[in-house]
Amino acid sequence: MFKPADKSELNQVSLTGLRGIVLLGLLIEAPRSLKEIREIFTDLNIFEPEHSDDILRIDINTLKASGCEITKANAKTGFKYRLLKHPFSLNILKDEIHVIKKAYKKIKDSSNIELILKYDELFKKLAEYIDDSEAKETLRGLSVLKTFDTEFIQDLIEDCRQNRTLRLSYRTPQAKDDSQKEVCAHRIVFQNDKIYLYGFDLIRKKSVVLNIKRIGAILARFSGSSKVEIEYTTVKFFLKNFGVTGIEENEVILENRDDGYIIEGRYYNDFLAAQRILSFGANCTVLEPQEFREKIIQKLINMRNVYNE
Structure with missing residues (x-):
């Protein structure tokens, strides 16, 4: 998250400010004990091993004075300082979210799956830094991928990049049970708010378009896909x-x-x-x-x- 500081470029005032920024980042990331803070500060070259823990407590109190709400480190918190709230979070109004929603609706239909994934990640990141719970949920709900397993999509994209053959279970709209397919993965396509795997069915010897929500599981992956000629x-x-x-x-x-x-x-x-x-x-x-x-x-x-x- 942070790289070690070059203290030759820092005076005592700027060093104190740098510790405050790093401390805020650490507490946003996860609750921290005084020992953990000391070790990280030392590794980052912004705290001397012989210095007192009182300096760290002053840094914590400085963050509190700037508007941060930080719990005490006691048995109830596992002897860790926990950041509950800070004044540096984003404040996005409902009207602004409405504008984002309208813009997203216009551009998503002409976007490829990689861009759709980036938008999804952007909405999640923005939601992380917003305190208002209603605004947070509204932002998370904007993404067309909100009901998809994005890790599964990323895996399928990588399968296509590596030209892998997939053995998978798949359920067609008409079938009651899943059937097995062996498909050479070619590309992942986003269309009409759905996501499809384009590939070549080695059993049926024809190109297929599979709705990824109908894929039950990837049963096996084989590197070095069979050479097939797609007949467009x-x-x-x-x-x-x-x-x-x-x-x-x-x-x-x-x-x-x-x-x-x-x-x-x-x-x-x-x-x-x-x-x-x-x-x-x-x-x-x-x-x-x-x-x-x-x-x-x-x-x-x-x-x-x-x-x-």
Whole structure:
């Protein structure tokens, strides 16, 4: 947390001030006994071993005088000084939290999973330094990851970086029991407030998109993933009167027309391609490939039949 001081650059006044800052940091981190404070101060070269503990007690009283609320070190506290409150905490008003919430809502949908994790950590850190319990809980509740195991997400990101094969249990929406899969991990994607593992299913020999909340457990990890060739789904479609800013990074405009655009998209599998096409509603017409066009037509027929029943 702190590095040893160079006392040649410090006079007695600045040394006293430095001890106060370090002491505050130590007590914010955890309750400390006088012995622990002495040892840390000595290691940091801001306290001489022969000096009296009275100097440390003066430092503690100085923090109290500046507005810190510190318990006595007695049997009840395990003979440790505990910081209950200090005047240096953040004071974020409800209106300010509302502004943060609005900004987060606007930017999160265009953020990747790494950035979403950083926002989550930021909200947690801010909450640590706020005394107001209601504001603290509101800040913690802003993150879209509040119901996720962020350590599990970090592990999956590392699996993708290391190109590992995962043996995992997974429950589909239709199944009652978990099934086992062996998946070459490719990347973690944040989309529509959900998090997906993109990979290649070695058993079914096809690319898959798994909702990580449906992963029961990682049963085994294997380094050096099998070499697989992902067959992306490429779709050419006409998009009527749609803002160019709305296309994704995996989509390119091939042609501008007076009434719209010809766009080619490259998607991880048929499922994601169909999701994207259907999201445009009546503004989109699939041009090719013919096989995928027929799949979309059949999906639309099935949807109409459901509503006609």
